[in-house]
Structure formats: C-alpha cells, structure tokens
Amino acid sequence: MAFDERGYKDKWNKENMKQVKASYKAEFVEEFKExxxxxxxxxxxxxxxxxxETIKKAEENNNMTVADVIHEMKNKHHTTVEHREVYLSIxxxxxxxxxxxxxxxxNDCLSQFISNHKIETYEETTVKDAIFVKVIINLIN
Structure with a gap:
C-alpha cells in the first residue's frame, strides 16, 4: 500500500493545528490588507x-503586582520634565x-495587601492631561 501523504498531512493538521477566526467591518479589513x-x-x-505580542504582554503582567504598576506609572508620568496626574482604579x-x-x-494610601497583590492585567487611558489606570485583580487568588 502506498504512503498517503495527503491523509497524513490532514491527520497531522487535525491533531496539531487550530484556526483563529474573526469578523470585522469590510473597510477595516481592506485597510488591514493594504x-x-x-x-x-x-x-x-x-x-x-x-x-x-499579546502572549508576551500577558506573561509580563503575570508576575506584576499593583505596586509594580504604580511604580511604572510614576516613572512614566512623574518626570522632571512633565508631571501628569495619574489616577488609579482597582x-x-x-x-x-x-x-x-x-x-x-x-496620595498613594494602599494597604500592603493590595500593593503586593498580583494583577491580571491593567489598562492606561489618557483623558486631557490626566492618566487613568485601571488594574484588574482577583483578591481571592
């Protein structure tokens, strides 16, 4: 019996590959293609x-604490050249x-429990001259 290369590839793909599918507005897809x-x-x-890039960011966030996010935001936005107001929500x-x-x-007044807690993720938004940082955690973990 001859080797069935097509059957072998199909079986391997079925066992080892997955697809990622998404639908977007036609204009956005055309912009992406261009x-x-x-x-x-x-x-x-x-x-x-x-x-x-998403996987890398998730891995970096995986070991970050609330205190790490605060430190990063202060270094980024409280410089000698520029001091922007940064507001934290958890x-x-x-x-x-x-x-x-x-x-x-x-006016950082977080307890050590919250400061040392690992984060799931965080997002930074700029509104006028202020920075708003939303940190997502799970207190139970």
Whole structure:
C-alpha cells in the first residue's frame, strides 16, 4: 500500500493545528490588507505577530503586582520634565466590583495587601492631561 501523504498531512493538521477566526467591518479589513501590502508582510504573519505580542504582554503582567504598576506609572508620568496626574482604579473580577476608584498616585494610601497583590492585567487611558489606570485583580487568588 502506498504512503498517503495527503491523509497524513490532514491527520497531522487535525491533531496539531487550530484556526483563529474573526469578523470585522469590510473597510477595516481592506485597510488591514493594504497595510500588509505596504509593509510587504503576509496577513497571517501580521496576525501571528499580534498574537505573540499579546502572549508576551500577558506573561509580563503575570508576575506584576499593583505596586509594580504604580511604580511604572510614576516613572512614566512623574518626570522632571512633565508631571501628569495619574489616577488609579482597582477592579476585583472575583467580587465584580471596584475596590478603589480614581485614587491620585500622589496620595498613594494602599494597604500592603493590595500593593503586593498580583494583577491580571491593567489598562492606561489618557483623558486631557490626566492618566487613568485601571488594574484588574482577583483578591481571592
């Protein structure tokens, strides 16, 4: 019996590969395709780069604490050249509630328990001249 290369590849793909699917507005997809052409990269490579960047960010966040985020924001926005107001909010996913809302980092009064708690993720938003940082944690973990 002859080796069934096609059958072997199909079986291997079924066991080892997965697809990522998404739908976006046509205009956005066309912009993406044009950007890939301009950069001379395959669409699959652009998607892979975005996926790798997301994985890398998640790994970096995996070991960060609330104190690390505060330190990073102070270093980034409280410089000798520029001092922007930074407000911190902490959301607990497990309790599904805000623990701290818009605390000015200049008045950091977090307990050591909260400061040393590992984060799930955080997001930074700029509104006018102020920075708002939302930190997501799970207190139970």
């Amino acid at each position: 950007a890939c052409k301009t950069l001379e990269i395959k669409q699959s490579d652009a998607i892979r780069m975005a996926m790798n 959301w607990d996913n497990r309790l599904d509630e805000t623990l701290i809302k818009d605390m000015n980092l200049d």
